[in-house]
Amino acid sequence: MASSSLTHTGSGAPAAIARWLEIVAAFVVIIVLVGGITRLTESGLSITEWDVATGVLPPLSESAWVSEFAKYQATPEYRLEASVGGMTLAEFKFIYFWEWFHRLLARLVGVIYAVPLVWFWVKGAIPKGYKGRLVALLALGGLQGLFGWLMVRSGLVGDMTDVSHFRLSLHLLTALLLLACLVWTARDMRRLLIDPALPPVRMAGGSIVVALILFIQLLLGAWVAGLNAGHAAYDWPLMNGRVVPEIDFQSGFLWTLTHDPFLLHFLHRWWAWIAVAALIWQAHRTRRADRRASIALNAMFGIMIVLGIATVLSGVSLWIAAAHQLVGALLVAATAWAMHADRSARQSANLSGKASH
Structure with missing residues (x-):
């Protein structure tokens, strides 16, 4: 039995869902900012692997840092550009931080979106006609993350010293599309507070x-x-x-x-x-x-x-x-x-x- 305070016929559910979506949208804005810094500091290729679970933690020992640095030194970016002026382990840690932080935020957004979505679903609080859209937004977020990894991979092959600008644009524009859809859906929810019968x-x-x-x-x-x-x-x-x-x-x-x-x-x-x-x-x-x-x-x-x-x-x-x-x-x-x-x-x-x- 769904909680009476969170049924789609009352004002509680749409307001709560709108606040949740607005919080997720704010995190997407932060990710876009950090992604920009990652690009501007040329940090995007500092992590050469995608580990969904173990990648949450940065290297925790000096030997682990040396191992990660060695992986970066094998990339075309390091061999053809970064090695020319020399790079210290401390400088590598700086660029590693921004890429790691960018990926950490992406994981965090996934959790902040997925967990409340399940909770609202179980409680029967999602207004009629919106379940499919909310699931589609989750899928769009996952797709955006996939595009991010494909973007990184494009800079790890051949003589590429940067990621593909086509894949970069796909990664960024998908994030901005997700942001726009989150805002739009949140506004739809706030519209239901005026009249629950209003269509999207x-x-x-x-x-x-x-x-x-x-x-x-x-x-x-x-x-x-x-x-x-x-x-x-x-x-x-x-x-x-x-x-x-x-x-x-x-x-x-x-x-x-x-x-x-x-x-x-x-x-x-x-x-x-x-x-x-x-x-x-x-x-x-x-x-x-x-x-x-x-x-x-x-x-x-x-x-x-x-x-x-x-x-x-x-x-x-x-x-x-x-x-x-x-x-x-x-x-x-x-x-x-x-x-x-x-x-x-x-x-x-x-x-x-x-x-x-």
């Missing part, structure tokens, strides 16, 4: 276009990070003193579009303004439905632009670039919130209109 909010119309524009900007940003293309120019708004950088298309248009650091840096800079225009439109549409969501969206893309420019002018300062990625995650969360508020208001208006007829 569906994305439609202009919101889909805004999402696509933002997706392209995030994809470009992931490729810029994966190819270290942020170092292609340290001036703004010009790039190395030019409005349009010199681009060599001899390798073909498609290869250049997906690999050339100068072109990708240029596109990421200027597509950002198309994304800003789309987000301004979305924020304006959201203002009447939820003023706080509209303000949050305006604030996030404003800060994002400032930090993007600062990242360039600072020569890709570690903490400014990390803050840029952090705000990128917060921007995704704010966009999901604003879109949901907008669509919720319009969907409710449509339902009211049909009921009046």
